[in-house]
Amino acid sequence: MYVSNTDRIVSHQNISLLKLQDLDLSSLNYKIGDLKLGTYDNLITARHDTPLIEILRLFISKGISSVPIVDKNDVVLNVYEKYDVLLLAREGPYYNLDIPVSDALARRPLVNMKIAASLIFFPQICIGFPRDTFLLGG
């Protein structure tokens, strides 16, 4: 499945409100696209060779929580999240923040990161479409 234009991101924080226990959610058949849930305009993206330090500065200056990593055709390769900074901090030395973000992504545990144009689906990212509803997204 191809995502040909990355113009939207929905983070879990937008939908965590809906984890209502013991309540009937079967009628929650709203499409993410209809609700415009997520970021649609002025989306900030990065390339695989964007230095990590630049992305850290973006998190602060733009007040965003994640950045999609795209290739030159705007195909989503991965997403670098604020939470990943904690993994970075755990490594110990905070030096060499000039490394490309793809290096930092490679350090994510349990996942074999092979960033290739042909490999679109990554286990830790689910690519959704505006026609998806909350129930489909789980």
Next chain:
Amino acid sequence: MMQMKEILEKNTCYDILPLSYKVIVFDQSLLVKKALAALLQNAVQSAPVWDTANHQFVGMLTVTDFIQLILYYFDRSTPIDQALEEIDELTITALRGLMQLPCEK
């Protein structure tokens, strides 16, 4: 859409809390490196910070704080050994004090 509106209006935060849950809170005298380990171990992004002396919450320790800590040493081009030494002793209180200093480049 009206159903969604109703659900959101009728329910409180208390309603969506699980019956039993682990709560992570940091004392502000805790070392930042230990706080980091606790956040990673419990797979949470942030936690409230408690001031024992004054019996009150004084803020949240979030990933932004760690980003700012990283940028702090990066912008000053601090040698890595010195940075690690300083971070080793850093408490949450000290971290918050650090962030209020103007950046000297």
